[in-house]
Amino acid sequence: MLDSQATTSRADGGGDASEPRGWRMVPSGPGLGTLVFVAIAMATVLAGGPYALYTGTLICIYAIVTVSQEWILGRAGLVSLGSAAIMAIGAYTTARLSETSWGLFPVPLLVSFVFGGIVGLLIGVPGLRFKGLYLMLTTLALQFIVMFAGQKYQGVEHEAGFLVTPPTWGSLPLNTPKALFIITAVVLGLVLFALSGIYRGVPGRVWNAMRQDEAAASVLGAHLVRWKLAAFIGSSAITAVGGSLYAYQAGQVSYNSFSLELSLTLLVMVFIGGLGTLAGPVIGAAVIVLLPILLDDLADAFAGLPDVANWLFINQATLANGLYGLLLLLVLLFERDGIFGLGRRLGRGALGMGRRLTTTRGEN
Amino acid sequence: MNADIANIIGNGLVTGCIYALIGVGFVVVFRATGVVSFAQGAFMVLGALxxxxxxxxxxxxxxxxxxxxxxxxxxxxxIYRLVFARLAGSEVFVTSIATVGLGIVLQVVALLVWGPEVIVVPAPFDFRSQVHVVGALSFSALDLFVMGLTVVVFALIVVGLQRTPTGLRMRAVANNPRLAAYGGVNVVRTSTLAWGIGAATAGLAGVVFLLGSQPDPVSVFSLGLAAFPAILLGGLDSIPGSLVGGILIGLLQASVGVYIGGAWQDVVSYCVLLGLLLIRPQGILGSVGVARL
Structure with missing residues (x-):
């Protein structure tokens, strides 16, 4: 009977009673603990070798995208399956601009931002007339159409992809691992800063009200489609910036880097990290980027058993994929707030007074 | 009838039947539990293997x-009992993302157990032999088998839903789960049945695709996603719609293949999907309420 009642709420299509715990109304600025943690993480990566810098940059790029995806998922309650396609738009823009006089860094980033927003508008208008499901299907179509258009655009001449001219400032090269890491970290910081401001202000409250009860929010004067569209345009613009930075790091842009798998992986990152916070998607991005590296170490650990080590080595990519999927299911079933929510809960349980250290959010 | 048109009808009907088999499972699951399943492709892989x-x-x-x-x-x-019964009442985006996760897990299990190689099966019958129909139109034995299987599956599902007590319960749950539960219908059992049917028809679609083209597991999985334009065209909640949508998209893709080029097939059907969302989001036979879901 309980189940039947729960099932009905989707048929009603209205506001949902199953509100995950721990979603707070108004976020405050980052706590001291967060700042210390970020400083330590930055210092560790900067002190590390090129591989640490590469990994750190990748985490920052994905985090830019996942944070922007969390904007539409966690705030507006919409799912996009086309985040990789929008990244591709930023990446192509960057590759094509980098060899022209518009290629002066950070101009391609800004142009990508604008183009991403425009694509968000074009896709959002048909996709948002109805509830979330249709945006999923529209973005799925976008994903395939962009992949196809990219393939045609590259043609035979650029089959391996467009080369990105390395960014420079005068004689200062910006594509060294260290410079790239600092650039992506700064962009991520700017995105987080801007979003925390937006979420704390009126728009954040409107999205929050919409997510809790669309009908009530609409009665209170929120134009649902307009606010959803705003979130989708903004998140697409930031996602395209992520794609632009991806192009700079990869040095080459080809359609097959931006497949549906990437879109799905990005979604997995957001869910695993946790919805409703800014830290969640960043943590999700870090976990998913680091997971294959941990599997690598696991293969090394089994060096004594050549069969096991070999099997792990051959199936590494597949196993990592399967772990994402499994983690996603576990998060959805048992800990809707993701790793961040779990960590916060454990932290609270372990030391009630240490809450400021484990949360970026205050109570209100 | 010229050869091109015969070719389009032959290929289009067969592809359409595969889409219809994927779609009918999707629709049964969607009607009973409101879950938009992105896992049909993974069920196809398992079925084929x-x-x-x-x-x-x-x-x-x-x-x-x-x-x-x-x-x-x-x-x-x-899978319904383990995952989706526990997620009942969640937002559509949560359950549909769960099917994405499920699809990934099932695909990985399949790849780890069976490996990523092309799936080879011995020919179960002489399915290349041609049966002449009319003019230039002829079907291979395999084509006829695929169409016959699709007709049987649809007939069983339609008759089962319209003529049996279980079918009545399934329609009741699809119509209004709470009222059905008050009326004494075991919603969990009915939904389990729906998921079973959904997975079984997807599995059959996988078999049919396997017999026709000897694919590798990953391309079977992708075909599950390629069926979305067909499902939406027919209407997300309409069982006859899944057949109509499947056949129409199949014929469209076959014509594109003949007149424009095989590479354009998928992108054209996704453009249809986009256009449909603008003009008629409920599809040809879907109910209007679903569009507002």
């Missing part, structure tokens, strides 16, 4: 098909 395993061991076609239906039915039901 189970069929390959059984027939490679010397069993014939019918044993293979029965094994696929039974095993996939159990897998689908089990």
């Amino acid at each position: 189970i069929f390959a395993t059984v027939t490679r061991n010397g069993q014939d076609l019918s044993v293979g098909l029965i094994a696929v239906v039974l095993v996939m039915f159990l897998i689908g039901g089990l």
Whole structure:
């Protein structure tokens, strides 16, 4: 009977009673603990070798995208399956601009931002007339159409992809691992800063009200489609910036880097990290980027058993994929707030007074 | 009738039947539990691999098909009990993302157990032999088998839903789960049945695709996503719609293949999907309420 009642709420299509715990109304600025943690993480990566810098940059790029995806998922309650396609738009823009006089860094980033927003508008208008499901299907179509258009655009001449001219400032090269890491970290910081401001202000409250009860929010004067569209345009613009930075790091842009798998992986990152916070998607991005590296170490650990080590080595990519999927299911079933929510809960349980250290959010 | 048109009808009907088999499972699951399943592709992979395993061991076609239906039915039901019964009442985006996760897990299990190689099966019958129909139009034995299987599956599902007590319960749950529960229908059991049917028809679609083109697991999985334009065209909640949408998209893709080029097939059907969302989001036979879901 309980189940039947729960099932009905989707048929009603209205506001949902199953509100995950721990979603707070108004976020405050980052706590001291967060700042210390970020400083330590930055210092560790900067002190590390090129591989640490590469990994750190990748985490920052994905985090830019996942944070922007969390904007539409966690705030507006919409799912996009086309985040990789929008990244591709930023990446192509960057590759094509980098060899022209518009290629002066950070101009391609800004142009990508604008183009991403425009694509968000074009896709959002048909996709948002109805509830979330249709945006999923529209973005799925976008994903395939962009992949196809990219393939045609590259043609035979650029089959391996467009080369990105390395960014420079005068004689200062910006594509060294260290410079790239600092650039992506700064962009991520700017995105987080801007979003925390937006979420704390009126728009954040409107999205929050919409997510809790669309009908009530609409009665209170929120134009649902307009606010959803705003979130989708903004998140697409930031996602395209992520794609632009991806192009700079990869040095080459080809359609097959931006497949549906990437879109799905990005979604997995957001869910695993946790919805409703800014830290969640960043943590999700870090976990998913680091997971294959941990599997690598696991293969090394089994060096004594050549069969096991070999099997792990051959199936590494597949196993990592399967772990994402499994983690996603576990998060959805048992800990809707993701790793961040779990960590916060454990932290609270372990030391009630240490809450400021484990949360970026205050109570209100 | 010229050869091009015969070609389009032949290929279009067969592709359309595969889409219809994927779609009907999707619709049954969607109607009963409101879950938008992105896992149909993974069920197809499992179906194809189970069929390959059984027939490679010397069993014939019918044993293979029965094994696929039974095993996939159990897998689908089990997955509903383990995952989606627990997620009942969640937002659509949560359950549909869960099917994405499920699809990834099932695909990985399939790849780890069976490997990523092209799936090979012994020919269960002489399916290249041509049967002449009219003019230039002729079907291979395989084409006829695919169409016959699709007709049987749809007939069973439609008759089952309209003429049996279980079908009545399933329609009641699809119509209003709470009222059905008050009326004494076991919603969980009915939904389990729906997931079983959804997985079984997807498994059959996988078998049919496997017989026609000897694919690798990953391309079987992708075909599950390629069926979305067909499902939406027919209407997300309409069982006849899944057949109509499947056949129409199949014919469209076949014409694109003949007149423009095979590379354009998928992108054209996704453009149809986009256009449809602008003009008629409920699809040809879907109910208007679903568009507002």
